[in-house]
Structure formats: structure tokens, C-alpha cells
Amino acid sequence: MGEVGRRPLSRRRILEAAVELVDREGLRGLSMRRLGRELGVEAMSLYNHVPNKEALLGGMVEVLIEGVEIPGESSAGWEEQVRGAFRSYLNIARAHPEVFQLFATRPLGTGEALRIFEVLRGAGLDVVPALHAFRALSSYTIGYALAEIRGFPLELEGGPRALELAPPLKEVDRDAKFDYGLDLIISGLRQKLDRQGAKGDSQRRSKRGPDHR
Amino acid sequence: MGEVGRRPLSRRRILEAAVELVDREGLRGLSMRRLGRELGVEAMSLYNHVPNKEALLGGMVEVLIEGVEIPGESSAGWEEQVRGAFRSYLNIARAHPEVFQLFATRPLGTGEALRIFEVLRGAGLDVVPALHAFRALSSYTIGYALAEIRGFPLELEGGPRALELAPPLKEVDRDAKFDYGLDLIISGLRQKLDRQGAKGDSQRRSKRGPDHR
DNA sequence: GCTCTTAACTTACACCGTATATTTACAACG
DNA sequence: CGTTGTAAATATACGGTGTAAGTTAAGAGC
Numbered sequence: 001m002g003e004v005g006r007r008p009l010s011r012r013r014i015l016e017a018a019v020e021l022v023d024r025e026g027l028r029g030l031s032m033r034r035l036g037r038e039l040g041v042e043a044m045s046l047y048n049h050v051p052n053k054e055a056l057l058g059g060m061v062e063v064l065i066e067g068v069e070i071p072g073e074s075s076a077g078w079e080e081q082v083r084g085a086f087r088s089y090l091n092i093a094r095a096h097p098e099v100f101q102l103f104a105t106r107p108l109g110t111g112e113a114l115r116i117f118e119v120l121r122g123a124g125l126d127v128v129p130a131l132h133a134f135r136a137l138s139s140y141t142i143g144y145a146l147a148e149i150r151g152f153p154l155e156l157e158g159g160p161r162a163l164e165l166a167p168p169l170k171e172v173d174r175d176a177k178f179d180y181g182l183d184l185i186i187s188g189l190r191q192k193l194d195r196q197g198a199k200g201d202s203q204r205r206s207k208r209g210p211d212h213r
Numbered sequence: 214m215g216e217v218g219r220r221p222l223s224r225r226r227i228l229e230a231a232v233e234l235v236d237r238e239g240l241r242g243l244s245m246r247r248l249g250r251e252l253g254v255e256a257m258s259l260y261n262h263v264p265n266k267e268a269l270l271g272g273m274v275e276v277l278i279e280g281v282e283i284p285g286e287s288s289a290g291w292e293e294q295v296r297g298a299f300r301s302y303l304n305i306a307r308a309h310p311e312v313f314q315l316f317a318t319r320p321l322g323t324g325e326a327l328r329i330f331e332v333l334r335g336a337g338l339d340v341v342p343a344l345h346a347f348r349a350l351s352s353y354t355i356g357y358a359l360a361e362i363r364g365f366p367l368e369l370e371g372g373p374r375a376l377e378l379a380p381p382l383k384e385v386d387r388d389a390k391f392d393y394g395l396d397l398i399i400s401g402l403r404q405k406l407d408r409q410g411a412k413g414d415s416q417r418r419s420k421r422g423p424d425h426r
Numbered sequence: 427g428c429t430c431t432t433a434a435c436t437t438a439c440a441c442c443g444t445a446t447a448t449t450t451a452c453a454a455c456g
Numbered sequence: 457c458g459t460t461g462t463a464a465a466t467a468t469a470c471g472g473t474g475t476a477a478g479t480t481a482a483g484a485g486c
Contacts, residue, residue, distance in 0.1 A: 009464080032444080045465050114367065144352035146355065150320050180349060181352060244474080246472085257436080428485100432483085433483105438477085439474105447469100448468095
């Protein structure tokens with residue numbers, strides 16, 4: 001009766017199947033019964049690995065967040081690290097637009113947040129400014145991703161200009177839109193940094209020191 | 214059987230009751246039956262004024278958006294107009310945090326978008342830069358509002374510092390957090406503006422001209 | 427009076443999340 | 457080998473959901 005080659009259920013397998021299902025059929029298509037069927041199992045079996053649907057949704061967010069890549073210290077400067085991290089974030093959103101909507105109501109992973117925070121600290125920002133910067137960058141990125149997913153208002157989608165451009169060019173254009181705001185924030189941060197660096201150097205912290213904590 | 218002083222049902226009345234219900238009991242507490250009961254009516258009666266629940270949610274967003282106030286041209290400069298508009302946006306989110314979560318998946322009202330867009334145009338921005346600016350500002354604001362509602366990561370909420378501050382001071386602090394990123398973007402925009410203004414003045418457009426379109 | 431229109435109510439259906447109880451599958455041990 | 461303990465699957469059931477379809481009631485215009 002049971003299929004032979006069926007891998008056993010596991011939290012991980014459930015989460016991945018859920019992400020795939022939502023990618024395919026949207027958030028509204030996700031139900032415990034439907035997901036169970038997808039895995040060849042009754043709905044209630046899922047509860048052996050996940051306490052309830054809310055936790056399932058949270059786990060799906062986790063899975064996506066794991067995919068965010070933050071460039072290492074070997075990269076050019078902190079600007080490039082930050083840019084890379086948030087671009088990666090946006091790309092996750094683009095790869096899983098339906099799942100990403102869950103990010104609107106669920107907090108970022110503390111782990112990723114900490115890593116980015118450390119980059120900002122490493123750039124010479126004091127704790128409070130680094131928090132401010134983190135808030136600004138992550139707010140912008142999540143807001144942008146959500147807006148892109150649902151479509152920006154005022155954007156004349158069917159305009160003649162759009163039709164002339166080849167798909168690859170449109171991709172570039174799409175990235176440029178995001179970078180516009182991202183660079184506005186990053187270069188604003190750099191200015192603050194330079195200004196305070198020139199003023200007093202009140203915190204002893206070299207521009208790339210291996211200082212932790 | 215029917216109560217005497219009962220006003221007749223209407224789309225508007227339904228939407229306002231829905232907002233109030235969600236404010237009170239959260240998004241999960243909103244169902245057609247529950248909302249009907251709130252209005253002293255059966256669930257199916259609502260369908261005479263609203264095609265389905267999705268449209269109901271959309272209508273609730275509309276109601277909130279109507280509350281956004283954009284300072285008129287009489288205000289100081291375009292910076293203050295923009296700042297005021299997006300602060301107003303954030304305040305709506307704070308007044309109706311549960312309902313605001315719907316903004317994550319539903320587009321801004323085209324009307325409000327247009328008015329803000331015109332402010333940016335009036336500031337001397339060409340069409341494309343104004344679109345970029347609008348995207349950056351609205352993405353940041355919505356992202357920030359959502360993040361504030363769910364709580365920022367890394368924020369040591371129970372820290373000793375927080376406890377020492379009086380509630381009014383915390384309010385100020387809360388606004389300062391939002392303004393930090395908002396000002397980063399606005400001052401970045403101003404720089405771009407000044408730079409291009411000094412460079413070629415390629416578009417004949419005085420800094421405060423009554424130019425429309 | 428009568429009809430026409432509108433908006434209310436009633437019923438019914440398929441589906442939802444999940445509490446609870448039961449059965450199955452398998453590993454460890456004698 | 458059989459036994460037993462345990463984890464994970466299934467089965468059933470309950471109260472809720474959105475809404476399609478059918479019915480009733482109240483008022484407007486003739």
C-alpha cells in the first residue's frame with residue numbers, strides 16, 4: 001500500500017515542499033491537507049514535525065533567509081558588502097515572490113541581522129548609528145521587494161519604451177531601480193561616516209580593524 | 214424583530230466596521246460572519262455591497278489611504294512636503310497596525326501616489342528621477358512601518374536604557390528612528406538635485422515655479 | 427391594487443486548522 | 457524468534473471559513 005521509495009517525513013522536507021508548493025500555487029493554495037497530499041501523507045502527520053500552521057509559515061521564512069548571502073570581509077569595502085547582502089535579499093524575494101510576502105509580517109532572522117550589523121560596526125559605525133543604518137537598509141529592501149512583487153504604482157507597464165527593450169536589458173533596468181534607493185542610503189551613510197571621522201574620531205576603531213564586541 | 218434605529222447597510226459602513234473590527238480583534242478575527250454580526254446582519258448580506266472578501270480587504274486599504282495627508286504647496290519646501298506626507302503614512306500605520314499589514318500585498322492608491330509624484334516633479338526632478346525617488350521613499354516608508362509593527366530585530370526591548378525614558382521621550386525616539394532613514398534619502402535626493410541644477414539646467418524649471426505637468 | 431427592484435435571509439457545499447484517538451512500523455532487547 | 461516501547465502514520469470529528477444558490481420581505485413607481 002505504501003510506496004516503496006518514499007523518503008521519511010522530516011521538518012526540513014516539509015518546509016521545502018511547502019515552499020515549492022507556494023511557489024507553484026500561491027499562498028492561498030497552501031493548506032495542511034494539500035501539503036500532506038503533496039508529500040503522500042495525511043495532513044495530521046505533518047503535526048509530528050511542525051506544531052501548527054503558523055510555525056510552518058515561520059519555518060518557510062527561515063528556509064528562504066538561509067539563502068541570503070553576505071559577502072565576506074575579503075570583499076572591497078563595507079559598501080560592497082552591504083550592497084551585496086541586500087541585493088541577495090531582493091533576489092530571494094524575486095525567486096519566491098509568494099513566500100516572500102510572509103516577510104511582511106514575520107521578523108528577519110536574528111542571525112542574518114547580526115551579521116549585517118557587524119558589517120556596519122566594522123565600517124566604523126558606533127552601536128546606535130549602526131542600528132539606525134540597519135533599520136534604514138532593511139526597511140527599504142523589504143519595502144522595495146514587496147512593492148516590486150505587487151507592481152509599483154504609476155509605472156506605465158505597457159508603454160512603448162518597455163516593449164522596445166530586450167528582456168536582458170529590462171533586468172538591468174530592474175536592478176538599477178533598486179540600486180537607486182540603496183545607493184541613496186549607502187552614500188548618505190558614508191557621508192555621515194566621513195564627517196564624524198574627520199571631526200573627532202571619538203571611537204578608536206580603525207577602518208578595518210578585527211575588533212569584535 | 215429588526216431593530217428600529219438601524220442605519221441601512223452600505224459599502225462605506227461595512228468598510229468602516231471592518232477596519233474597526235480588525236483594529237479591535239486583529240486580521241484573524243475578521244470573517245464575513247463575524248463582520249455581519251457586528252453590523253447586526255447575516256454574512257451574506259454583505260455581498261450585496263462588496264463582491265467578495267478580497268474586495269473587502271482592498272476597500273479597507275482605501276479607507277486608510279484616504280487618511281494620508283500631504284502638506285500643500287504653501288509648506289516650506291518640497292523636502293517638508295515629502296517628509297510630511299510619508300510621516301502621515303507612518304502614522305496611519307501606527308493607528309491601525311493590523312489593517313496596515315494589508316498594505317504589504319496591496320498597491321498604494323494611485324491618487325496619493327500621483328500627488329506625491331507631483332511634489333517631486335515640482336521640486337525640479339525630471340520624470341524618471343521623480344519615479345526613482347518615489348519608489349525609494351515609499352518602499353522605505355512601508356518597509357519601516359511593517360518592521361516597526363512586528364518589532365525590529367536586534368532591538369534590546371527590555372534594556373535598562375528603555376526603562377529610564379518617559380513615554381513621551383520614547384515617542385520622540387521612535388520618530389527619530391524613522392526620520393533617520395527618511396532624511397538619508399531626502400538629503401541624497403537634494404544633492405542629486407543641486408548637482409544637476411548646477412551642471413546644465415537642462416530642464417528649464419525654476420525651483421518653485423507653478424509649473425504643472 | 428400591482429409589479430419591479432433591491433437587499434435581506436436561509437440553506438448548503440466544500441474546505442479549513444487541528445484536538446483526539448487509534449493503528450501501524452520499526453528498533454532494541456531478552 | 458517473540459515482545460515491547462516508541463515514534464509516526466492514519467482516522468475521525470468539531471467548529472469554523474468563503475460563498476453559490478434559492479427564497480423572502482420591504483419599498484418605489486405606476
